[in-house]
Amino acid sequence: MSKPKDFTTTIQYISRDPLYQVEKAYSADFVPDNGETPLNHIFDLQPIHVKDIVSPQEFELDVHGFCLLKAKTMLSAEDALTNQSSVEMDYINEIEALLYLKFPEYKRIEAMNFIVRNRDARYPSTEEAVVTHEQPAGIPHADFSREGGLMQLDYAFPGQLEYLKDKDYDLLNVWRPLTGPNDDWPLAVCDWRSVQEDDIILNDDLHRTRLGENSLLHPNPAHKWYYLSSQMPEDVFIFRNTDSTGKRARCFHAAVYNPESRSEPRRSAEVRVVAIR
Incomplete structure (x- = not known):
């Protein structure tokens, strides 16, 4: 077994600023x-230690908020x-079939x-730029709060909505790199057991034609991050x-800078689904 490749980096939490007592993020x-x-x-830039996942089978969706599977798809x-x-x-059909197989509780x-990301060489940057894919x-x-x-x-x-709002459901994300081995801006996931309720702040996610709401994190040194x-x-x-x-375990996540990476810019694909019990 190879040695775990943990690393230390920084991450942009949302500050516990008094502003958010009077104004919603x-x-x-x-x-x-x-x-x-x-x-x-x-923002409150904080150092975090990101642990390498050595035994993927130890992580469970209903305990940690995430899990890892081995699954080949036809998507290039x-x-x-x-x-x-x-x-x-x-690709969506492949992902849905994978979830039905792994989680028989979903009816x-x-x-x-379906989102494809292709990190531009300029990312991260505060300058405006035209890019071909999401970053x-x-x-x-x-990605979403309960509301x-x-x-x-x-x-x-x-x-x-009238049909769905009374159902028992989860909103899941199925995420993977498109090329590998990848260590460039990897997906880091936070163990749900290390998150306290007052670490969470609701955020209005504004679009020109609609309103959404997601959840962000305040800093807490107790957070346990993995990749x-x-x-x-x-x-x-x-x-x-x-x-x-x-009430179920959920997963706060972020792309994080890995100072040890020698990979090409990260490319990834994700499918968000509603899974009804």
Whole structure:
């Protein structure tokens, strides 16, 4: 067994600033017409130690908020990056089949979206730039809060909210690199057991045509962060963003700078699904 490749880096938490006692955190993917800033985030850059996952089988979705599976798919990096729309449904079908096999408790699984990321060599940068794909998300977050999950379901499945809102469901993300071995800006996941309730701050996720809500993290030295070194495309992270009860383990996650990486810029694919029990 090879030696674990832990590393120390920094991560941009949301500060425990008094501002958030009087104003809700928000971020927008556009510049508001009224000239307001597109976000009110006050960051608190903190060091973290990221542990290499040596025994993936030790991590469970319902305990840690994430798990790892071995699963090959037919999706190639070239097709994902240059011909995404033509391969999307086949890939989604593969992911849904994988989840049905691994989690028989789910009676129905429906994909909400499919995202391909290709890190630009300039990332991270504060300068505006035109890029071909979405970039890594470097702020610790869960993609949806409990209320934000309902907003996402209403957006992804128009007219179905009355049916879905009374169901018992999880909103999951299935994430993997498209090329490997990858150590460049790897996905780091936080053990749910190390997160306290007052570490979590709700954030309005603003788009021009709709409103969402996700969850961000305040710093806490108790947080336990993990990643998988030399991750290959068949190494698949599955993690929970939220659920209908608001009581299950979920996963705060972020792309983190790995000072030891010698990999090419990270390319990754993820599918977000609603999984109904």
